[in-house]
Amino acid sequence: MTDAILTVRNLTMAFGDRVVMEGLDFQIRRGEIYVVMGGSGCGKSTLLRHMLGLQEPAAGEVLFGEESFTRAGPADRERLLRRVGVLYQGSALWTSMTLAENVALPLQQFTKLSAARIQEVVELKLALVGLHGFESFHPWELSGGMQKRAGLARAIALDPEILFIDEPSASLDPPTGRRLDRLIRELRDALGTTVVVVTHDVASIVGIASRALFLDGEARRAIAEGPPAELRDHGPDKVRAFFAGGRGLEPSPS
Amino acid sequence: MAREGDQTEALAAMEASREGDSTLLLRLRGTWRLAGTLPSAADVTRELERAGATALRVDASGIAGWDSGLVVFLFGVLETCRARGLPVDHEGLPPPLVRMLALVQEAALPPPSSQAPKPRWLERLGRRALGWRERVRDVASFVGETTVALGRFVTGRARFRGQDLGLLLEGAGPGALPIVALVNFLVGIILAFVGITQLRRFGAEYYVADIVGIAVARDMAALITAIVLAGRSGAAYAAQIATMKVTQEVDALRTLGISPVEFLVVPRLVAITLMMPLLTLFADLMGILGGAAVGTTMMNQAVASYLRQTAQSVTQGDIVGGLVKSAVYGALIALTGTARGLEAERSSERVGEAATKAVVTGVVAIIAACGIFQYVFFLFGW
Ligand SMILES: Nc1ncnc2c1ncn2[C@@H]1O[C@H](COP(=O)(O)OP(=O)(O)OP(=O)(O)O)[C@@H](O)[C@H]1O
Ligand SMILES: [Mg+2]
Numbered sequence: 195m196t197d198a199i200l201t202v203r204n205l206t207m208a209f210g211d212r213v214v215m216e217g218l219d220f221q222i223r224r225g226e227i228y229v230v231m232g233g234s235g236c237g238k239s240t241l242l243r244h245m246l247g248l249q250e251p252a253a254g255e256v257l258f259g260e261e262s263f264t265r266a267g268p269a270d271r272e273r274l275l276r277r278v279g280v281l282y283q284g285s286a287l288w289t290s291m292t293l294a295e296n297v298a299l300p301l302q303q304f305t306k307l308s309a310a311r312i313q314e315v316v317e318l319k320l321a322l323v324g325l326h327g328f329e330s331f332h333p334w335e336l337s338g339g340m341q342k343r344a345g346l347a348r349a350i351a352l353d354p355e356i357l358f359i360d361e362p363s364a365s366l367d368p369p370t371g372r373r374l375d376r377l378i379r380e381l382r383d384a385l386g387t388t389v390v391v392v393t394h395d396v397a398s399i400v401g402i403a404s405r406a407l408f409l410d411g412e413a414r415r416a417i418a419e420g421p422p423a424e425l426r427d428h429g430p431d432k433v434r435a436f437f438a439g440g441r442g443l444e445p446s447p448s
Numbered sequence: 449m450a451r452e453g454d455q456t457e458a459l460a461a462m463e464a465s466r467e468g469d470s471t472l473l474l475r476l477r478g479t480w481r482l483a484g485t486l487p488s489a490a491d492v493t494r495e496l497e498r499a500g501a502t503a504l505r506v507d508a509s510g511i512a513g514w515d516s517g518l519v520v521f522l523f524g525v526l527e528t529c530r531a532r533g534l535p536v537d538h539e540g541l542p543p544p545l546v547r548m549l550a551l552v553q554e555a556a557l558p559p560p561s562s563q564a565p566k567p568r569w570l571e572r573l574g575r576r577a578l579g580w581r582e583r584v585r586d587v588a589s590f591v592g593e594t595t596v597a598l599g600r601f602v603t604g605r606a607r608f609r610g611q612d613l614g615l616l617l618e619g620a621g622p623g624a625l626p627i628v629a630l631v632n633f634l635v636g637i638i639l640a641f642v643g644i645t646q647l648r649r650f651g652a653e654y655y656v657a658d659i660v661g662i663a664v665a666r667d668m669a670a671l672i673t674a675i676v677l678a679g680r681s682g683a684a685y686a687a688q689i690a691t692m693k694v695t696q697e698v699d700a701l702r703t704l705g706i707s708p709v710e711f712l713v714v715p716r717l718v719a720i721t722l723m724m725p726l727l728t729l730f731a732d733l734m735g736i737l738g739g740a741a742v743g744t745t746m747m748n749q750a751v752a753s754y755l756r757q758t759a760q761s762v763t764q765g766d767i768v769g770g771l772v773k774s775a776v777y778g779a780l781i782a783l784t785g786t787a788r789g790l791e792a793e794r795s796s797e798r799v800g801e802a803a804t805k806a807v808v809t810g811v812v813a814i815i816a817a818c819g820i821f822q823y824v825f826f827l828f829g830w
Contacts, residue, residue, distance in 0.1 A: 290796050318520045322551065332795060334694075334793065334794035353516050376551060384542075385515060
């Protein structure tokens, strides 16, 4: 397939002798919203770290387009990573800087934009995530959900081609979570961003995913891939149970 | 999409014309990328004013490609129009863009009460001057809390981890041995050099063993060792505790009902206060050896006779006095280090600041204490 923007080929992830996932094989297409789901601790964040080169595969490789990221040298990796934006599970905002400075840093380092233009971009990105007016706040002055959204503003500062998001809605209330889902969809529609999302929020998966990959922590491999509605209705038992559990307290049939 | 701009891409352009009596029509053409030169919202404002328009229509059918640059521009235009109460018709924009702009505008709530403006220098100076009372109160309450916690430690009721104390003892004691040895040996050498060159003028260089021995045992060993430990352990304590504040580990202790002073301050205080006298005893030896190295080579004196002379001049009181002082310095290092860590705010910048301040405050406190000791020892004729 030529429209694959990111390919994971036969990837095995391990910490020392402890294998987390084995034989992962999937492709992410340009312009899609690809969701990686699975129970807590199954290795979703670890997979993300592998795709970003923060951790080296025990076996297999990751390709950006046709180019192997795993085998690329430092300079090539840097070039490939320039096309990427990341929102970490813990936000990872730089605590000594204000929100505006956090979002501005990538722009200052990697573009030649004027200070005034950068300020405009920063304001827009913060407004996109609903943080208009919080430019001069420091991360520790914000709630966890606000930090998460600020992290997203920083991740999209450079209009990345691929946006990686670890648990977008983890610390957000449902309406804010849905708004974030909408934003992710709009980013894809308006700017053509490919989005890779790690989450176990079922509502969000059904709402945004073009396709989803289910990682099974016990089997240590991916057991299903496809459009979320299909996985929910016709997937393996485990996957259907995962979706059903997310619907919360259903009245028990009496 | 932030891909390399195609060289043949048409430049972004904007064309304003009147439509009807009162509407300004804005036609956008070309490729709108952040990296290129783009018209700004201010240009639109100017056009609006010149035309005296009361409404705006945007037509983007001529746009070939865009990234955030276009969104930034349109966001600016919409904000301007909203501020002036002008209606905007953006039917002519691509639907995804319209949806995205709607999302931005939804969020464009009135900004939260902006933070207080930065005070001017005179005001800042005044506030600092008035702040000393608070500082004194903070210091007093910290010392008080530590005393209470120490009481609980002595009676075996303090909550802390035994392993932690073990590691801290190791870090403050054996871990510091090599550097303490080196520095004190060098100080012994320096003292002996200065002593011999000055005493020679009176033909009294033979007394260098006495001078070096007494200086090292009474003051120098404790002082130098304390300064080394302020840089080593004091800074480390401050940085570690400040980091624990950033990651909310200190909050986690507090909500568990564990006093951070008991859990973090007391073990460090105990560790370094116990280790300082031991290190100082060792430092005494190294300082005297450093002196001997110079004394014996410069005066052709036998090592044994130099050391015998040192032993005759240095009293037990000198040594014990030095050790007592060193324990006090140790307590000061632990207190300043941990206090600087605990007062840090939740930011990585503050971690570095806490470490720096810990060393500065620690060294100042040690030297001040040394001065006070001189006076007290002098008064009592010790
Ligand atoms: N640095 C590490 N060293 C050793 N093992 C690790 C490390 N980081 C993660 N693991 C292990 O890898 C597994 C997967 O962790 P990971 O953080 O990827 O989970 P996750 O799927 O993102 O979970 P969650 O949904 O809770 O965030 C876990 O079993 C964890 O114990
Ligand atoms: Mg995770």
